[in-house]
Amino acid sequence: MKAFITGGFGQVGSHIAEFLLARGDEVMAIDNFATGRREHLIAQDRLHAVEGSIADKELVDRLVGDFKPDVLIHTAASYKDPDDWYSDALTNVVGGANVVQAAKANKVGRFVYFQTALCYGLKPQQQPIRLDHPKLPGNSSYAITKTAAEDYLELSGLDFVTFRLANVIGPRNVSGPLPIFFQRLSEGKRCFVTTARRDFVFVKDLARAAVRAADGTGHGTYHFSSGTDVPIIDLYDAVVEAMILNDYPEPEVRPLGPDDTASILLDPSRTFADFGDIRFTPLKETVRAAVEYYRAYGVSGGYTHLKHEPGKK
Numbered sequence: 001m002k003a004f005i006t007g008g009f010g011q012v013g014s015h016i017a018e019f020l021l022a023r024g025d026e027v028m029a030i031d032n033f034a035t036g037r038r039e040h041l042i043a044q045d046r047l048h049a050v051e052g053s054i055a056d057k058e059l060v061d062r063l064v065g066d067f068k069p070d071v072l073i074h075t076a077a078s079y080k081d082p083d084d085w086y087s088d089a090l091t092n093v094v095g096g097a098n099v100v101q102a103a104k105a106n107k108v109g110r111f112v113y114f115q116t117a118l119c120y121g122l123k124p125q126q127q128p129i130r131l132d133h134p135k136l137p138g139n140s141s142y143a144i145t146k147t148a149a150e151d152y153l154e155l156s157g158l159d160f161v162t163f164r165l166a167n168v169i170g171p172r173n174v175s176g177p178l179p180i181f182f183q184r185l186s187e188g189k190r191c192f193v194t195t196a197r198r199d200f201v202f203v204k205d206l207a208r209a210a211v212r213a214a215d216g217t218g219h220g221t222y223h224f225s226s227g228t229d230v231p232i233i234d235l236y237d238a239v240v241e242a243m244i245l246n247d248y249p250e251p252e253v254r255p256l257g258p259d260d261t262a263s264i265l266l267d268p269s270r271t272f273a274d275f276g277d278i279r280f281t282p283l284k285e286t287v288r289a290a291v292e293y294y295r296a297y298g299v300s301g302g303y304t305h306l307k308h309e310p311g312k313k
């Protein structure tokens with residue numbers, strides 16, 4: 001199979017690429033290295049790596065037209081600075097429209113997308129959130145622009161799967177509290193946690209499901225979620241345990257910030273019905289794998305999609 005992966009050197013994209021390459025597929029990975037890193041994928045014959053932006057329509061049209069992929073896996077996203085609307089709009093909206101249209105023009109058989117749970121707003125109307133919850137992305141530039149691309153995908157008539165995600169973590173994770181906890185604890189600095197709860201899923205579990213989606217499982221919208229949430233302090237404790245720290249500052253527990261959501265729990269029932277039972281890797285194992293990665297490659301990022309998120313200061 002030939003797979004075109006946008007953001008192929010990012011956390012999710014590189015894990016999908018590794019699974020596809022390992023079974024003999026051919027992969028073209030485009031990345032502008034905004035948050036991805038070259039060392040995430042080992043150079044090999046069946047990997048065609050292109051440095052460039054999906055906002056470059058001519059480039060996307062040429063690459064997709066020449067490569068003629070069977071599947072387009074769109075993981076590239078901009079989110080580094082909540083105030084940088086231009087970059088978010090350029091990558092997520094213009095870039096998203098470019099890859100959707102290139103897939104359509106080249107009759108690509110499958111399209112796999114990754115949407116943020118922030119599309120449901122900061123105060124979701126249900127817990128767990130069902131797939132028919134209205135889209136309310138007005139909380140952030142990231143959610144607005146990610147939702148625009150998902151809307152284009154729905155408009156396109158392509159055969160697609162979109163996985164709506166809450167917190168995907170593991171090796172190569174550069175956003176959210178995990179890299180911040182690791183970095184601050186490495187420097188002996190105190191972290192803060194809120195009372196929020198989250199459903200942390202292991203990136204490799206998602207990548208396995210994405211490969212199945214690329215192969216033809218599922219149609220339309222899914223929540224990739226275990227269906228259970230844990231307090232963020234559990235993540236903190238797992239980082240402390242994985243780092244084998246004897247002496248570390250106790251975290252400060254703060255109430256929820258103004259744009260923090262108490263819990264983001266996505267109803268996974270449609271995913272379980274169509275993808276079968278998914279084995280979710282336990283949090284401690286996931287965090288151990290992430291800590292191993294940070295130790296080997298260092299921490300870059302620690303980005304937040306919203307202005308206030310646990311861990312930062």
Ligand SMILES: NC(=O)c1ccc[n+]([C@@H]2O[C@H](COP(=O)([O-])OP(=O)(O)OC[C@H]3O[C@@H](n4cnc5c(N)ncnc54)[C@H](O)[C@@H]3O)[C@@H](O)[C@H]2O)c1
Pocket residue numbers: 006007008009010011012013030031032033034035036037052053054055074075076077078090091095114115116117146164165166167168169172174175
């Ligand atoms: N990680 C999560 O918790 C989470 C949650 C919800 C949704 N998502 C979505 O999942 C997808 C993958 O996320 P991730 O965690 O792997 O993030 P990531 O930052 O590790 O990967 C994104 C990749 O896209 C690349 N990129 C950014 N702008 C680009 C551009 N203009 N052209 C080409 N490449 C570009 C980056 O360099 C990076 O390699 C994203 O679409 C994200 O919105 C992730």
